[in-house]
Amino acid sequence: MAVETLPRSKSGNLAYTDLRDWLRQIEAMGGLKTVNGANVEADIGQATDVVHHTPGSPAVIFDNIPDYAPGFRVLVNSFNTHSRIAFTLGIPHDLPLAEMQTEWRRRLHEFQPLAPIEVSDGPVMENVMRGDDVNLLKFPAPKWHPQDGGRYIGTGSFDVTRDPDEGWVNCGTYRVMLHNAKQVGYYISPGKHGRIQRQKYFDRGQPCPVVMVLGSNPLMFLASCTEIPYGVCEYDWVGGITGEPMKVIRGPVTGLPFPADAEIVLEGFATDTEKMWEGPFGEWTGYYASDTRPEPVLNVQAVYHRNNPILLGSPPNKPPDEQARYRAFLRSAILKDDMDKAGVPDVKGVWCHEVGGSRLLLAVSITQRYPGHARQAGHVAAMCHAGAYLGRFVIVVDEDIDPTNLEDVMWAWCTRCDPERDTDIIHRAWSGPLDPAIHPDHKGHNSRMIFDATRPYEWRDLFPKVSNLTPEETKVARERWGWLVQ
Numbered sequence: 001m002a003v004e005t006l007p008r009s010k011s012g013n014l015a016y017t018d019l020r021d022w023l024r025q026i027e028a029m030g031g032l033k034t035v036n037g038a039n040v041e042a043d044i045g046q047a048t049d050v051v052h053h054t055p056g057s058p059a060v061i062f063d064n065i066p067d068y069a070p071g072f073r074v075l076v077n078s079f080n081t082h083s084r085i086a087f088t089l090g091i092p093h094d095l096p097l098a099e100m101q102t103e104w105r106r107r108l109h110e111f112q113p114l115a116p117i118e119v120s121d122g123p124v125m126e127n128v129m130r131g132d133d134v135n136l137l138k139f140p141a142p143k144w145h146p147q148d149g150g151r152y153i154g155t156g157s158f159d160v161t162r163d164p165d166e167g168w169v170n171c172g173t174y175r176v177m178l179h180n181a182k183q184v185g186y187y188i189s190p191g192k193h194g195r196i197q198r199q200k201y202f203d204r205g206q207p208c209p210v211v212m213v214l215g216s217n218p219l220m221f222l223a224s225c226t227e228i229p230y231g232v233c234e235y236d237w238v239g240g241i242t243g244e245p246m247k248v249i250r251g252p253v254t255g256l257p258f259p260a261d262a263e264i265v266l267e268g269f270a271t272d273t274e275k276m277w278e279g280p281f282g283e284w285t286g287y288y289a290s291d292t293r294p295e296p297v298l299n300v301q302a303v304y305h306r307n308n309p310i311l312l313g314s315p316p317n318k319p320p321d322e323q324a325r326y327r328a329f330l331r332s333a334i335l336k337d338d339m340d341k342a343g344v345p346d347v348k349g350v351w352c353h354e355v356g357g358s359r360l361l362l363a364v365s366i367t368q369r370y371p372g373h374a375r376q377a378g379h380v381a382a383m384c385h386a387g388a389y390l391g392r393f394v395i396v397v398d399e400d401i402d403p404t405n406l407e408d409v410m411w412a413w414c415t416r417c418d419p420e421r422d423t424d425i426i427h428r429a430w431s432g433p434l435d436p437a438i439h440p441d442h443k444g445h446n447s448r449m450i451f452d453a454t455r456p457y458e459w460r461d462l463f464p465k466v467s468n469l470t471p472e473e474t475k476v477a478r479e480r481w482g483w484l485v486q
């Protein structure tokens with residue numbers, strides 16, 4: 001697969017303005033393919049499975065979808081390469097992964113949240129449907145996996161809610177199932193910010209106002225599916241990263257803000273009493289693990305969309321897939337920061353491995369400074385905000401191991417970890433209905449295993465020497481003999 005050459009982002013800013021500009025640039029660099037005539041019933045989901053499971057594959061836009069108006073499009077696989085992830089985040093893409101990660105963390109450290117500004121109009125208001133005119137069936141929502149319980153209109157989307165007590169606005173990516181022309185169902189796992197906010201309305205017997213944004217600025221999507229701290233609005237976060245405030249429109253129905261350049265926006269209310277069966281849905285673990293449950297519906301009172309709207313699709317598939325790749329990048333940066341903030345010294349790097357959907361297998365490399373340092377690192381990684389939800393295994397390695405390199409991590413685990421001495425279990429940790437390893441009647445908690453795969457602290461100097469060439473020797477060897485393997 002050809003390596004994309006994307007333009008370097010402007011310093012401190014992004015090199016694109018909205019999803020359409022992003023697409024134009026990705027296409028100019030050869031990173032986009034267009035497919036005409038694929039259907040929503042099976043074709044789009046099938047094709048997405050292929051590109052998700054092919055590293056380096058292009059973004060794909062589906063147009064001229066049978067039974068839908070030409071121009072009503074579905075975009076998938078947007079963030080399946082490190083170069084497209086870096087381009088979206090506004091960091092150099094032509095660096096080794098670990099350096100890209102450092103660059104991104106540097107950007108996060110400079111970051112000051114910047115509140116959005118309200119505007120009265122924008123491209124998203126080009127088409128408006130209200131009340132009886134609302135017709136969600138106009139949009140080509142795909143059935144993403146063969147055994148999904150229905151078509152999912154929201155995967156590359158986010159839901160906007162406001163905390164009724166604290167006033168702050170949250171944007172979170174939660175799957176959205178199309179029920180009929182005026183109703184969608186949505187699933188939020190326990191503990192997620194959108195669920196905490198929604199429950200506050202329900203506890204008072206009030207409907208929860210919700211805006212759903214089905215396609216928008218790519219950075220805004222990445223923000224909404226990342227563990228941004230409680231109380232921080234994703235609009236402010238994106239404003240801080242780009243250095244420019246987002247432009248938002250105040251929803252006429254709910255008063256909630258949505259991006260003026262969004263592709264498709266739904267406005268409505270959810271109640272605790274009105275529920276419909278949601279799921280099953282192919283989930284990020286690679287299973288239909290949460291099956292089907294009655295979940296709140298959103299009664300949609302208004303829809304706004306741009307001309308020729310683009311529905312952003314990012315369905316989970318068996319990892320490693322597109323989602324695992326962009327989430328590994330984003331979550332690893334936040335996990336490292338969470339560990340630093342928790343006071344774990346000398347964490348050299350962390351990686352939330354793609355094969356575990358960026359959650360189930362975490363690798364942490366440290367320079368050991370004192371007895372117990374490795375266990376501290378493992379337990380904090382397992383329990384801090386970025387690592388806590390539906391984790392499973394944490395492997396702590398020494399600083400000579402690159403945590404992004406799965407084979408290196410596994411080698412350290414196989415050779416430096418003695419199970420009897422080097423494993424800890426945490427009981428009753430944060431899990432939920434999506435955990436495939438937990439019996440359907442007992443979902444909620446799971447356990448964690450921490451593997452200390454560092455050289456044992458007390459006799460680390462006696463530990464057998466590594467037989468491989470040192471990094472410096474490897475460099476020399478590659479320079480001299482690399483031609484043999486080209």
Ligand SMILES: Cc1cc2nc3c(=O)[nH]c(=O)nc-3n(C[C@H](O)[C@H](O)[C@H](O)COP(=O)(O)O)c2cc1C
Binds near residue numbers: 176
């Ligand atoms: C494509 C995609 C789909 C997701 N779907 C769901 C979902 O259906 N329910 C859920 O609770 N989290 C889902 N997530 C994870 C959340 O978006 C993520 O945990 C995010 O941090 C939640 O935002 P919050 O912390 O503001 O609640 C999804 C993530 C992605 C990338």
